[in-house]
Amino acid sequence: MDKATCFHCGDICNSERITYNDKLFCCNGCKTVYEIFSENDLTCYYDFQNAPGAVPKEIEGKYDFLSQENIIEKLTEFNEGKIQVATLYIPHIHCSSCIWILENLSKLNANITASQVNFDKKNVRVTYNSEALTLKDVVLLLSSIGYEPYISLDDFKTGKEHINRSLIYKLGIAGFAFGNVMFLSFPEYFEVGEFWLEKYKHLFRWIMFAFSLPVVFYAGQDYFISAYKGLRSKLLNIDVPIALGIAVLFIRSTVEIIFDLGSGFFDSLTGLVFFLLLGKFFQQKTYSFLSFERDYKSYFPIAITKISEGKETPIQVYDIEKGDRLLIRNEELIPVDGILINGKARIDYSFVTGESETISKTSGDKLFAGGKQTSGVIEMEALKSVEQSYLTQLWSNDVFSKNKEEGFTTLTNAISKRFTIAVLGIAILATSYWLVVDSSKAMNVFTAVLIIACPCAIALSAPFTFGNLLRIFGKLKFYVKNASVIEQLSHINTIIFDKTGTITSNRKSTATYEGDSLSNSEEILLKNTLRGSNHPLSRKLYDILDSNNIISLNHFEEHLGQGIEASHEQDYIKIGSASFVGATETQLLNTTVHISTNNKYKGKFTFYNSYRKGISKLFNKLKKHYDLVILSGDNEGELENLKKLLPSKTKLIFNQKPEDKLEYIKYHQTEGAKVLMVGDGLNDAGALAQSNVGIAISENVNVFSPACDAILDATKFNKLYQFIKASKSAIKIIKWSFILSFIYNIIGLYFAVTGQLAPVIAAILMPLSSISIVVFTTIATNLIGRKLE
Structure with a gap:
């Protein structure tokens, strides 16, 4: 019986073969999944990748324990009224098709209102109607389509942190193969005659071929997958020239040994993949360190009021401990799960669920982190300490954040998409030339050009520069949502300030x-x-x-x-x-x-009013480079004082309602203004959301606004100019990285085009250039950080 593969999961169909809609399936489970997709018009799932699914496992009765209330309570992060939210760890998430289907669960079951995938952590956050659908139903649905969650009952967690070791395995295989291929190539390197070369030459060549197979089809598969997906999307990404180089080396080498034309380039091939992966491993370790630093340091500079022995004391949110009695004011975010002790609560959970309907609570009811109190003051008792990562997730939730990146092209994207076209063009022209002049060098030249001109250094400079700067800003109490904010901050030309609570201090009035x-x-x-x-x-x-x-x-x-x-x-x-x-x-x-x-x-x-320390000096610095505007909801009583305090030609506009501020920003954006809005995060939420970059000033009040792109501690207000200047310096660092990469490529291309550069040498130089860019950007951003301090 010939070997046929299952249309859904790709496994070989052995004894059992099921045909449905002219497609072959290995079992009823895979056929059922296909039927589900067909019924719900989701068969385009298979367009992303051939045979992307997993075989559904026999799970009858396996998840009956999910019907127990105490377990549901532990596994759900939000459970209020008819809405439940659970984050489930899905080990099988591995590609774009997985993301697509998991983010379209609402099409499979209308009671699922939202599902968001975190690809790095391999989890999906599902929001569903608990009156019509249980957590068990959600898990069974996921299992039925081949994405069974991993649930640990030992610690009541929906998934453990599993370290992805695939890169280490691939690096190990590539390194092992590279070492052995180099060893087997020695006789031909040194032209050893007689016994070695004549008797074992063909054996050695086929052993080298065997070693290259796992390197190309396993260790190097990510480059082919990425290039394929890019081409299918009509994009030339940075992996296209790499994949092309690996393919050319492998095919050329295989042809040479089959027809006994030479020993091929298996040493260059395995060395290329090994050094590429080595560079990727170094980059991954470095960037994960930067990400960890930022995640750990980026506590929001917001405080919550703790009631202790009748006294109200502001404390930072990460100092909250289980059992603390907290005061939550109107419009404040509840930072931890707790029990309502006193007051009438009307909680808006739209930050968590996307639905703005408020829920009334009475004394003794449970309150969930992420809710916003909308009806006066309440007192609550904390049930656990704050989970900062949860607040970070709320801040970045697409449910309520406006996409400010629409129409904004990053520096890297602007350069890299032209770069790949140029590299391919040079490779084709150089190869055509050598085919005429000396055909024996043509393939070497083609491969060396593709490798040496790889734009990896360009792709790395921005993430490492912005990643390190995010960490530095966090240490200095300027908390930026993501790297794109820093890039947009460098482009602003207009700065608009609220007055009360922004340029005035709450503490000295x-x-x-x-x-x-x-x-x-x-x-x-x-x-x-x-x-x-x-x-x-x-x-x-x-x-x-x-x-x-x-x-x-x-x-x-x-x-x-x-x-x-x-x-x-x-x-x-x-x-x-x-x-x-x-x-x-x-x-x-x-x-x-x-x-x-x-x-x-x-x-x-x-x-x-008492104005913030250093405000005149700050505004005088800013006025040299930006248009400055004060938009205040107060009357004109402070007009004369502000005229004396601020530079001439600073626009002073009073009696502005929140909607007036938003419209003012929107109008000036249509006139070409790139607006930075600095406000207090409460009345200015609309203006902060409308602006290109919105910064909320935080003093000692827990007003958390997801509309803002950054939170600045009030004590660092006088350093606003330095932060903006640092963002511009970051762009300069990236541009210098591009220049260094360009110089490296010009020199490398000269040797590659003239046939003086072996592919294996190019493979060693390419990751070294990437590492040098990482070192350069890290040192340069650290120097910026020292100046800020």
Whole structure:
């Protein structure tokens, strides 16, 4: 019986053969998967890669334990109402087709609302309707299509961290083969006659051929797969010339030994793959170190208020411990799972689920990390310490983040796609020339050109430069979401600042009260209403007022850009702008907060702003290179002070609502402005999202805005110019890397084109050039970091 392969999994069909739709399957399981895909119009899955699936295993009864509530509680990261979220470890994820099908689970079952794959960690995060679908059903669905999750009951984790050792195995095989092929090539290298060369020449050549097979078809397979996928997508990626070089060497060498034309280039072939993998291994180890450094250091500079012995103390989120009592204000993010102790909670879990419907909670209910309190102040008890990686995941979640990279071409992409075309062109021209002049050198020249001109160094310079700079910025309390933000930051030409809480400090302001005196009950209501708000003016006034009794409000509502209203028993209060409380503004000398109780105007607090240290010096530096704008929601009371403080021609625009700021940025972007918005992360969320780069200033308030691209600790505000300058320096480093790579390629191409460079020497030089680029970018970015410090 001839060997036929299964259409779904690619395994050889032995005794059992099942035909369906003119396609051959090795078992009913694979046929069932194909049927599922056919019924749901998902057969294009097979277009990504031939036979990409796995044989579904017999799993009847295997996952019955997933019906137990205590186990579901442990395995789900979010379980509220009808929505559950679970991250499952899928060992079989290995290619683009896996990603595609796993991110389209909603087409297989409508009760799955979202599924996101993390390819590096081999896991999928599934959001589903728990009223219609259980965790067990999700696991069975995944298993039925060949992606059975790994679940460890020992520690109740959906998957253990498995180290991918495939690169090490490939490197070992390539190194072993390279060493043996070099050894077997010695007789012909030194032209040893008689016994060795005459009697064993053909045997040695075929042994070298045998050693090259696992090198080409296993160790070097990633280059062929990547090149194939790139060509199918009509893209010439950096692996195309490498794959072409390996293929040419192998075919040429095989032809030579078959027809006894020579010994071939198996030494060059195995050496090429070995040194390529060695360079990749070094790059992977170095970059994983940089990534680890950033993941470990990039704690958000946000704080949460801890209640201890009746005192409210701000602590950083990673200092939260199990059992801590936490105060969560309006619009604050819940950083850890916990139990609601006091207050009325209305939680918005859109950061986690993508659905903005709020959920009401009462004392004793469980609260999940990632929810945002939207109705005043609550107190909760932490059930565990913060998982920073979880907050990072929320920050980068595509559900609510705007794609600012649309239409933005990175420096690497702009250069590398032209580079590969140029390399292929040079290789073809040089080979054509040598076919005419000396055909014996033609294949050597073709292979050497493809190898020596590999744009790996170009591809590496940006990731290593930006990766190291992300780590350095994190150490200096400037927390950037990703590498693309640094590149976009280097292109900005307009900087827009919010005023209150951004260029003014919350910690040093003073205020005076004018109006009718407040009764004791009104003061208590005022203090407790302010306690629930995160607006900078609310926080300032809250700190200034004397402490009063803590009460639970019957009603609390915050109107962004206008004010707050709240009630307790029979009393009702409004705090905010004059128009919001129903008063008439009589003078515009300073920032004011007006108060009315029970629909009767009481008076106003007038604030005397304290601007951040070094603001004049910072703005004078920025003005030389950027258009500066102050967009404030306050009145013009600070106009004259700001004119004295800031450089001339700085635009000062007041009385701006949150939507006005967003429209202002949008309009100027249509005029060609590349906008950096610096705000406090609360009222400015829309503006931060609209801008090319949005930076939220954080003082000691846990206002976490996924709309921002970076978070800057308020103590580092005066270093904003240095951070922007460092991002521009990073672009210069990358360009210098390109120049160095270009010089290397020009020199290497000269020797390759003239036939003076053996492919194996080119294979050694290529990863060395990549390593030199990594060393150069790392040292250069570390020098930038020293200047910043």
